[in-house]
Amino acid sequence: MSSDVILSIKDLKVNYGGIEAVKGISFDVRQGEIVTLIGANGAGKSSTLRAIAGIVKAASGSVEYAGDVITGKSPSAIVQRGITMAPEGRKIFPDLTVEENLKIGAYTRSDDLTADLAWVYELFPRLKERSWQAGGTLSGGEQQMLAVGRALMAKPKVMMLDEPSLGLAPLIVKNIFEIIKTINENGVTVLLVEQNANMALKVAHRAYVLETGRITKSGTGSELLADEAIKEAYLGKQK
Amino acid sequence: MSGFLEANLPYILAGISVGGQYALIAIGYTMVYGILRLINFAHGDVFMVAGLVMVYTSASMPMVLAIPVVILATVILGFAIERVAYMPLRSAPRMSVMISAIGVSYLLQNCALYFTGGLPKVYPEIPLLSNSVTIFGATTKVVTLITPVITLVLVIALVTFINKTKLGMAMRAVSKDFETSQLMGIRINNVISATFMIGCFLAAIGSLLYFSNYTSVIPTSGGMPGLKAFVAAVFGGIGSIPGAVIGAFVIGICENIIKGMGLTTFSDAFTFVLLIVILLVKPTGIFGEKATDKV
Numbered sequence: 424m425s426s427d428v429i430l431s432i433k434d435l436k437v438n439y440g441g442i443e444a445v446k447g448i449s450f451d452v453r454q455g456e457i458v459t460l461i462g463a464n465g466a467g468k469s470s471t472l473r474a475i476a477g478i479v480k481a482a483s484g485s486v487e488y489a490g491d492v493i494t495g496k497s498p499s500a501i502v503q504r505g506i507t508m509a510p511e512g513r514k515i516f517p518d519l520t521v522e523e524n525l526k527i528g529a530y531t532r533s534d535d536l537t538a539d540l541a542w543v544y545e546l547f548p549r550l551k552e553r554s555w556q557a558g559g560t561l562s563g564g565e566q567q568m569l570a571v572g573r574a575l576m577a578k579p580k581v582m583m584l585d586e587p588s589l590g591l592a593p594l595i596v597k598n599i600f601e602i603i604k605t606i607n608e609n610g611v612t613v614l615l616v617e618q619n620a621n622m623a624l625k626v627a628h629r630a631y632v633l634e635t636g637r638i639t640k641s642g643t644g645s646e647l648l649a650d651e652a653i654k655e656a657y658l659g660k661q662k
Numbered sequence: 663m664s665g666f667l668e669a670n671l672p673y674i675l676a677g678i679s680v681g682g683q684y685a686l687i688a689i690g691y692t693m694v695y696g697i698l699r700l701i702n703f704a705h706g707d708v709f710m711v712a713g714l715v716m717v718y719t720s721a722s723m724p725m726v727l728a729i730p731v732v733i734l735a736t737v738i739l740g741f742a743i744e745r746v747a748y749m750p751l752r753s754a755p756r757m758s759v760m761i762s763a764i765g766v767s768y769l770l771q772n773c774a775l776y777f778t779g780g781l782p783k784v785y786p787e788i789p790l791l792s793n794s795v796t797i798f799g800a801t802t803k804v805v806t807l808i809t810p811v812i813t814l815v816l817v818i819a820l821v822t823f824i825n826k827t828k829l830g831m832a833m834r835a836v837s838k839d840f841e842t843s844q845l846m847g848i849r850i851n852n853v854i855s856a857t858f859m860i861g862c863f864l865a866a867i868g869s870l871l872y873f874s875n876y877t878s879v880i881p882t883s884g885g886m887p888g889l890k891a892f893v894a895a896v897f898g899g900i901g902s903i904p905g906a907v908i909g910a911f912v913i914g915i916c917e918n919i920i921k922g923m924g925l926t927t928f929s930d931a932f933t934f935v936l937l938i939v940i941l942l943v944k945p946t947g948i949f950g951e952k953a954t955d956k957v
Contacts, residue, residue, distance in 0.1 A: 476845060477844075478841055478844060478845065497849070498844040498845060498847065499844070499847040499848065499849050502845070502846065502847030503847060507845070508845050510841075510842060510845060514839060514841075514842040514845075516834070516835050516838050516839065516842070517838065518834060518838065519831065519834060519835060523831055526828075526831065527831055527832070527835050527846050527848075528846055530828070530832065530846045530847045530848050531846075531847035573846070577846075577847065
């Protein structure tokens, strides 16, 4: 089991302005999986991803990637090793064109981008139609596609997605989750953070439930989908 | 109309020239503001230091060597100021960085005072630039004619650099969003350093052109041109490069026409009246972004 673990988080703690947002969590992501962290607002999901990406420093604990400890490495070193992230709220560069937004995703690379651009445009034909438009003029759904496409441009081994469904119409959410599956089938390991537990559990191989900074449950996506307590808390089922 | 033009041609030429020199300084203000949201109060003093370095280098080496040394020294100074005085304050409130900038400004002026002993240092004659030339019956220095050309070439080169290169793209990204830029693998400190170095490179060129029109450099020589370039940047919409350039030419030309009307006393006042008017009427300047959270 341990041999194919690509990302291993051990007793990670993250502080935010004196508040312990993540209180010592441990979990593994295996090569080729879609793993999701679900939980309510403020459970510490985003903080976990930001700590893995190196944007915030972990207060203690470690992140191991492909056998190396990457805790404390710079965000650019982490991108170079193959972990990218599509942040919460999409964070498209509004003044850059769609194509520039994609190219900047490949900032750490110096090789030819033609094939990767073509792949992203194949996944998201809408982006190709709009490649010369400024990123800020896209709709929310298109911006999310662009954020995912941008995260792919660095040729990641692990792609982290923070709330890709946030504020999007159900049909677009469905579309984006299908593409996440396609990306995963192309060999990219996915670590997905979601409040939309229903969608996330359907695509995920495995899932962890985060409550106020701690992991309270874990299992396969279908196990958690069937779990009564999860249904009640996150899936909106009546008692 | 032609009478007005004839009478004022020398002033208009001088105005275009001074405008170009202000533009080269103003770009440094506007680029640094664009990326750090910082008014770099030390920028005018960097410009003054470039002038002093020219005084000392031209005394000890041939001009062809002195000019590149001045440019290099100014660029290194800009890099060093950013690393020492601004980078450690990256996550501090914006006001702290601004106070640090004011500190650097006084530090540079006082260092200059120490090295020059407070005496005006005679600025060297740069061959070619300082030669006289007669155009349409108006006699002027070559630098007056060459400044707008150099300015436009540099501005076009800069805009192309920012729009077409990878580093330029990173600058545009970093100026919008530090954190997402980091997620892209951009080392934001390197991009910020590059911004300061470009600003100081242009200020060094501006200083070579500007001081060629004057006889000497004193420790406060950076004050007035720095302030006017700052007003130009605000007028054009701080953060916008074309805005700063247009603002600089407007200020340079108006200032000199006022001088031509015999109102030299009021030529500086014009700049600051313009600042007040623009802040009252259109605080974001002609090309400014509509953000509301500015200092």
